[in-house]
Amino acid sequence: MSSQNKIAVVTGGSRGLGKNMAISLAKNGLDIVFTYNSQKEAAEEVVKQIEELGQKGISLKLDVSDSSSFDEFTKTLTSELQSQLNTDRFDFLVNNAGFIHYAEFENLTEDQFTEMENVHLKGPFFLTQKLLPQINPFGGIVNVSSGLTRFATPGFAAYAALKGAMEVLTKYQAKELGKRNIRVNVVAPGAIETDIMGGAVRDNAEMNQYLASQTALGRVGLPEDIGGVVAFLCSDAAGWINAQRIEISGGSNL
Numbered sequence: 001m002s003s004q005n006k007i008a009v010v011t012g013g014s015r016g017l018g019k020n021m022a023i024s025l026a027k028n029g030l031d032i033v034f035t036y037n038s039q040k041e042a043a044e045e046v047v048k049q050i051e052e053l054g055q056k057g058i059s060l061k062l063d064v065s066d067s068s069s070f071d072e073f074t075k076t077l078t079s080e081l082q083s084q085l086n087t088d089r090f091d092f093l094v095n096n097a098g099f100i101h102y103a104e105f106e107n108l109t110e111d112q113f114t115e116m117e118n119v120h121l122k123g124p125f126f127l128t129q130k131l132l133p134q135i136n137p138f139g140g141i142v143n144v145s146s147g148l149t150r151f152a153t154p155g156f157a158a159y160a161a162l163k164g165a166m167e168v169l170t171k172y173q174a175k176e177l178g179k180r181n182i183r184v185n186v187v188a189p190g191a192i193e194t195d196i197m198g199g200a201v202r203d204n205a206e207m208n209q210y211l212a213s214q215t216a217l218g219r220v221g222l223p224e225d226i227g228g229v230v231a232f233l234c235s236d237a238a239g240w241i242n243a244q245r246i247e248i249s250g251g252s253n254l
Contacts, residue, residue, distance in 0.1 A: 012097030024227030065118035174243035190249025216251025
C-alpha cells in the first residue's frame, strides 16, 4: 500500500446503510470522511469504530438538503483533509444520505416532495459538482438508489421517481467524467432493516414477513448486505465497472 491511503467521503454515515458503508470501506483500508445531519454522538461512535480498524475517521456536519451550505462544507472538508490526512483531495464519493416521506400518490404534499427532492436529487447533484475538483483521477462516485425504481410499491411514488432520476444522472456522470477516469455507478438496495421510516421494515413483523416472502432468498436485507458492495465498487477490483445499476435485494419481486 502506498503511504497515502485512499480516502472515501460518505454522506449520511452516522447510522443505517451509510454507517455500514463507512465501516466496510475502512475494513478495505480506506480512510473515511463521513457526514451526519443531527446525530453527533452516533457519528463519534462510528469514528471510534473506524479508528479501531486502524483507519482515519472524520465526521463532519452536513445537511444535504441545504445546497447553500455546500461552499462552507467544502472549505471545512478541505481543511480537515489537510490537517488530518495531509492532502486536499479524496478518491471516492458515496451519495448515501436520505430519508422517506411515505404517502400515497394523491396525498403527498408539495412541501414533502420538495424536502425529498432536495435530499435525493438536488443535494447529491450539486454536492458532487462542488466536490468534483477534489476527486482524484481513477477514483469514483457511488450513488444510492432503491429497488423501488424497478418494482412499484404504493406509498413511494415521489421517492422512487427521484431515485430514478439519480439512476439516469449516474449514466450521464459516467459518460462526462470518463475523461477524468472517474467511474460512476449506482446501487439499489431492496427493503433493509434500518431506522428509516421509523424502523418500519425492521420493527413491523407483518411488513418484514411480507417483504421476505417476496424475496428469492427468503428474508429482508440488513445494512451489512449493502456496505461490502459499495466498498467493492470503491476498489481497484471494480476498476472496469462503470455506469451500472447494481441491485442489492436478495432477488426481490422477481
